[in-house]
Amino acid sequence: MGLFDKFQQLAATRRAMAESGIQSINVVMDRVVSATEAIVNGRSLILAGTNNYLGLTFHPECIEAACDATRTLGTGTTGSRAANGSYSTHVQLETELADYFHRRGVIVFSTGYVANLGMLSTLAGSGDVFVIDGDCHASIYDGCRLSGAEIIRFRHNDPADLEKRLRRLGGRIENTLIVVEGIYSMLGDRAPLADIVAVKRRYPGAFLVVDEAHSLGVLGNHGRGMAEEAGVEADVDFVIGTFSKSLGAIGGYCASDHPELDLIRYANRPYVFTASSSPAIIASTRRALGILSAHPELRHRLWENARRLYARLMELGYRLGPEPSPIIAVRFAQREQAYSLWTALIERGIYVNLVVPPATPDGGSLLRCSVSAGHAPEQIVEIGNAFADLKRSFGIPPA
């Protein structure tokens, strides 16, 4: 088998998409007008697939903070946090995040992917065990693989299945990390975190990692995520997340009360060998964190929009993810149907994410909508209307 033969299946998928006129992986935003609008190929689109949950990407205070930091600190750090790339603003952001999460310490990473890759690959090693939810994000799988630890998968959102696997580990439980997410990125469903914590408590010594990438700023009275919402923050050993969704920038973090976190920082190869975030990113993230904390009404608006769109699509008869959420997955058994609808939505001025196997949890295809607090009520109506038109013109049966 030749070096490039392994890419043939991917090539076939891309050919099939091209034959269907699908350009979903080549969408280029010519101009982004606001948190919810962009120009693509000269066409104005409502953005309904950007994970921009609080709509902060164009917040004037975040933009001003980023511009000011660029003028005073430069465009980039040109080095790792372990070398010349640690600025006082990185440290201030870590302190502010620790205060926000009521945690002893925080490490800031340059992306959310690197946060998972770095933390998971460093926390565990040969002889340790990860027990992870089957629907976890690729960055979690990759971090676990890089660690060299044993990886055991439990059935998605199934605490009883998790317990079965913990029981089988016997004396290895103290070397075990359970990994789940707050809200799952494909179907928008939440982890039954209180039940998962109840299982963890029956196996003293096991550690719990929660990735709150899609739940920071979305769940909990203060927006701290699923652990806050479920009232179990004290049972979560490591909270991992990203700045690229509710905080409207790019970067990642891990918050923990374990005093060893600072040692983990220096043993963490993805952290040590990645250039640190630019001053502009750090400045806008700090401002966005302040806005997220001070303006719970953003979260309320997000949920109002999410519930309204979910109800509309449900009423239209589309098959959706299991619960209302800022991620609304419209599910199709046939990928061709998802291709057609995605193209037709673009023609009607709506951008959503097209997700096909193997990236989907059940082998089906998804039109993945993500709702923002920045969407005006009229935009939510327009998104719903586009799906209604398509249902009429394509005669879409519930998939």
Next chain:
Amino acid sequence: MPSYEDILPIVTDLIKPLAAPGRSVREDTDLVSDLEFDSLKVMNLIEQVEDRFDVSVPLNILPEIRTVRDFTVQLQAILGEN
């Protein structure tokens, strides 16, 4: 510890319903090229094996598996450790 011969027919029976129609399942059958298994089917098979033998199958073994024989050998080793 169950022998390879004990495990093989059970594994074969679990694989058959997941295989593409009309494909026969033998020891040297390649799960991907002969049976058209994708990642979803592999996970499905692992879950069924885990339930059947009350064992957790680590994902780390997947790079070692191409054929029904490979899978059975790995499973036997896991059962031997438990």
